[in-house]
Amino acid sequence: MALERVRELFNLPEEKVDKEIVLPERLEELEFENVHFSYGTISHTSPEREEESISKSQPRDESISDNPVLKGITFRAKRGEKIGIVGSSGGGKTTLLRLLAGLYEVDEGRILLNGKRLTTAELIALRRQVAIVEQEPYLFNDTIYNNIRFGNGRASEEEIYSAARQAYADEFIRRLPDGYQTEVGEKGANLSVGQKQRIAIARALVKKPKILVLDEATSNIDSISEEFINRTIFSLPDDMIVFIIAHRLTTIWCCDKILVLEEGKIVEEGTHQELLRMNGYYKRFYNVYVE
Numbered sequence: 001m002a003l004e005r006v007r008e009l010f011n012l013p014e015e016k017v018d019k020e021i022v023l024p025e026r027l028e029e030l031e032f033e034n035v036h037f038s039y040g041t042i043s044h045t046s047p048e049r050e051e052e053s054i055s056k057s058q059p060r061d062e063s064i065s066d067n068p069v070l071k072g073i074t075f076r077a078k079r080g081e082k083i084g085i086v087g088s089s090g091g092g093k094t095t096l097l098r099l100l101a102g103l104y105e106v107d108e109g110r111i112l113l114n115g116k117r118l119t120t121a122e123l124i125a126l127r128r129q130v131a132i133v134e135q136e137p138y139l140f141n142d143t144i145y146n147n148i149r150f151g152n153g154r155a156s157e158e159e160i161y162s163a164a165r166q167a168y169a170d171e172f173i174r175r176l177p178d179g180y181q182t183e184v185g186e187k188g189a190n191l192s193v194g195q196k197q198r199i200a201i202a203r204a205l206v207k208k209p210k211i212l213v214l215d216e217a218t219s220n221i222d223s224i225s226e227e228f229i230n231r232t233i234f235s236l237p238d239d240m241i242v243f244i245i246a247h248r249l250t251t252i253w254c255c256d257k258i259l260v261l262e263e264g265k266i267v268e269e270g271t272h273q274e275l276l277r278m279n280g281y282y283k284r285f286y287n288v289y290v291e
């Protein structure tokens with residue numbers, strides 16, 4: 001299962017990426033337009049799930065979507081923006097950002113890049129420019145160095161160290177007896193979750209993606225390291241779009257735009273200040289948070 005996920009997230013077999021597909025060099029704007037999605041849909045990346053969903057959806061009535069997870073998502077993200085996403089657990093935040101990486105096909109609606117609708121093949125190609133850090137990152141049974149390098153096989157040694165510094169990982173790595181050559185062991189057994197998260201962030205940064213997705217990526221990191229990582233995130237090159245899902249609102253406060261996602265719908269959207277003034281969902285999260 002873990003391996004399957006890694007393949008999904010990073011390591012799409014080359015034959016699946018159509019070399020003919022050329023995406024625009026400059027990412028100006030990314031847009032979701034009335035996107036609907038349920039996991040009953042056929043996934044083109046996971047054969048197991050595909051079989052499962054084909055069998056359960058025969059005969060398939062297109063008008064009845066079993067358990068829709070996203071129900072008409074519309075938003076726009078511009079080059080250089082940091083977009084925060086908050087909302088109750090199970091609301092569809094992770095799913096939303098996985099659609100971006102072409103892991104699943106939408107049931108209805110469109111995903112547009114620079115105003116042009118992306119085909120499924122283009123979404124798959126886009127994955128090469130997307131880096132996702134999830135809450136429980138997967139590390140390979142290999143050295144820390146190679147785990148970071150996995151984000152970008154062409155990265156120089158200096159680029160790898162630099163990404164680790166940006167992810168606030170360099171210091172702890174150097175304190176290990178074998179430093180960067182430390183074997184992380186099965187599932188990174190010798191490292192804390194917070195350390196694994198920082199290695200995963202370094203791996204994402206070394207890829208120099210156009211779209212960076214941090215899905216509760218700092219949830220197990222102490223607040224001082226998190227503050228440092230936040231500074232990194234907010235000083236990333238402004239040709240990137242960064243999506244940040246976080247429970248801690250301090251990570252979200254400075255975002256250019258915050259989407260509040262509840263039960264598959266965007267119920268509020270705006271800056272921190274605007275959302276507080278709305279006195280709704282976000283304000284309630286905020287009240288719980290500052291209590």
Ligand SMILES: Nc1ncnc2c1ncn2[C@@H]1O[C@H](COP(=O)(O)OP(=O)(O)O)[C@@H](O)[C@H]1O
Pocket residue numbers: 039069087088089090091092093094095096
């Ligand atoms: N791989 C999956 N297959 C089927 N259902 C899923 C899968 N992943 C998530 N879900 C369901 O989709 C809904 C949204 O989940 P998720 O996107 O993880 O929300 P969030 O990230 O906001 O907690 C939940 O009801 C969850 O159980």
Ligand SMILES: [Mg+2]
Pocket residue numbers: 093094095215
């Ligand atoms: Mg999630």
